[in-house]
Amino acid sequence: MIPMVANIPQKSIVIVGLGQTGLSCVRFLAEKDYVLAIMDSREQPPALSIVQHEHPEILIKTGGFDASWLQQADMIVLSPGVDPRDADIEAAKQNGVEIVGDVELFARYANAPIIAITGSNGKSTVTTLLGEMAQQAGKNIKVGGNLGTPTLDLITEPAPAFYIIELSSFQLETVSTLNAFASVVLNVSPDHMDRYDSEQDYQYAKAKIFNGDGVMVLNTDDAFVSQLSQQNRNQITFGINADFNVVSHDGKQWLAEKGLPLIEIDSLKIIGKHNVANALAALALGSAMALPMSAMLTALQQYSGLPHRCHLVGENDGVRWFNDSKATNIGACVAAIEGLADTGNIILIAGGEGKEQDFSELTAILQQSVRAAILLGHDAKLIEASLPKELEAYRVESLQEAVLKAKEIAQAGDNVLLSPACASFDMFSGYAQRGDVFESLVREHCL
Numbered sequence: 001m002i003p004m005v006a007n008i009p010q011k012s013i014v015i016v017g018l019g020q021t022g023l024s025c026v027r028f029l030a031e032k033d034y035v036l037a038i039m040d041s042r043e044q045p046p047a048l049s050i051v052q053h054e055h056p057e058i059l060i061k062t063g064g065f066d067a068s069w070l071q072q073a074d075m076i077v078l079s080p081g082v083d084p085r086d087a088d089i090e091a092a093k094q095n096g097v098e099i100v101g102d103v104e105l106f107a108r109y110a111n112a113p114i115i116a117i118t119g120s121n122g123k124s125t126v127t128t129l130l131g132e133m134a135q136q137a138g139k140n141i142k143v144g145g146n147l148g149t150p151t152l153d154l155i156t157e158p159a160p161a162f163y164i165i166e167l168s169s170f171q172l173e174t175v176s177t178l179n180a181f182a183s184v185v186l187n188v189s190p191d192h193m194d195r196y197d198s199e200q201d202y203q204y205a206k207a208k209i210f211n212g213d214g215v216m217v218l219n220t221d222d223a224f225v226s227q228l229s230q231q232n233r234n235q236i237t238f239g240i241n242a243d244f245n246v247v248s249h250d251g252k253q254w255l256a257e258k259g260l261p262l263i264e265i266d267s268l269k270i271i272g273k274h275n276v277a278n279a280l281a282a283l284a285l286g287s288a289m290a291l292p293m294s295a296m297l298t299a300l301q302q303y304s305g306l307p308h309r310c311h312l313v314g315e316n317d318g319v320r321w322f323n324d325s326k327a328t329n330i331g332a333c334v335a336a337i338e339g340l341a342d343t344g345n346i347i348l349i350a351g352g353e354g355k356e357q358d359f360s361e362l363t364a365i366l367q368q369s370v371r372a373a374i375l376l377g378h379d380a381k382l383i384e385a386s387l388p389k390e391l392e393a394y395r396v397e398s399l400q401e402a403v404l405k406a407k408e409i410a411q412a413g414d415n416v417l418l419s420p421a422c423a424s425f426d427m428f429s430g431y432a433q434r435g436d437v438f439e440s441l442v443r444e445h446c447l
Helices: 020-029 048-054 067-072 087-094 102-109 123-136 199-210 273-288 293-302 330-343 359-369 380-385 399-409 431-445
Strands: 012-016 035-040 059-062 075-078 098-101 114-118 141-145 162-166 182-185 215-219 235-238 244-249 252-257 260-264 311-316 319-323 346-350 370-375 392-395 415-418
Touching: 012 020, 012 067, 020 035, 020 048, 020 102, 048 059, 067 087, 075 087, 087 098, 098 102, 102 162, 114 123, 114 199, 114 273, 123 141, 123 162, 123 273, 123 293, 182 199, 182 273, 215 273, 235 244, 235 273, 244 260, 244 273, 252 273, 260 293, 273 293, 273 330, 311 431, 319 330, 319 431, 330 346, 330 359, 330 415, 346 399, 359 370, 359 380, 370 380, 370 399, 380 392, 399 415, 399 431, 415 431
Parallel strands: 012 035, 012 075, 035 059, 075 098, 114 162, 114 182, 141 162, 182 215, 215 235, 319 415, 346 370, 346 415, 370 392
Antiparallel strands: 244 252, 252 260, 311 319
């Protein structure tokens, strides 16, 4: 631990959290006229050695927060993983210290229009799909945010045509001046209830993406999102009865704009009803950016989706295996089940860290569309308590055991779906490792 000093000079910024986002903030702010200090509750935060090497002059405190540092700062820059409800952070705020995050800094320094995307589920898919649409249209764009490159790392000279950024509710908590050129809340379902005092607080964080006067892209099929509509704002809608919707044409289902068929859904590489909604959202955002429809449809037809998001691993003996490890909340799990429900019976593999979610919200969809459930992880017991009584259910101790059990009970026509509805940190380093292990096991034992 590097010792604290008694006084932090004026025009000072304390960066709280030294992971990928914190490192991005350090590198960006070190070039400005500020005096920086850093603190992290961890003894060995991930980027500690990098900052010590690149900026040995910056004061760093690890292993906890120091209230005196926070109280004396002119600004506190919070990493999204740091809860702003922390007592020391809240006390500094009450004392008049400005609390921001990297996205708020990005909004203040961005030199091109921002397209901002959030939602409980689908935001990474829409962000990357929209990026490919823009590239197909020949636009110079920068894509990042929650799904990868920190927002401050995106800022370049010369400026791009657009910044396309994915934002989480954690990032939006500390945003006040974003004013995106166009923004969307794809959907809202309960998530991160271990972080928020109520579902309303979570919803409020998501809704902050619409602050400003840019184009609002609204999902008319989501009860909460549709209520966010504002008079005197340019709005584009997607959903059943919306600007971008689905129509029947020549006996097939097509994505459409105001009733005009655009592209046949069966020609898309991405699967499921939730991906239909994602495609409509991307088209709506692209229209706000004035992207040519031909370029958008070409990109959409070529787009094969992201890893760990309802990805078809393979098929053998009539059984299809899907990796949806990114489904770290109930809403994402429900979306995956609904997306596959019309294609065959589902054997669901679920479980992990439940983040204080109410798993009774799964009961109805499990009853309708799932033939068997295989449960593992820290909160498997909580999920089991919400299963329909007649549902075939198994408890296992490992992902390998889950895959082998699924292989044992699967029949031709079944879909085996890893869609955990939980975080992975009880057993894995993250959802990506969980998905990689699942795919490896499936290829070894089932294909």
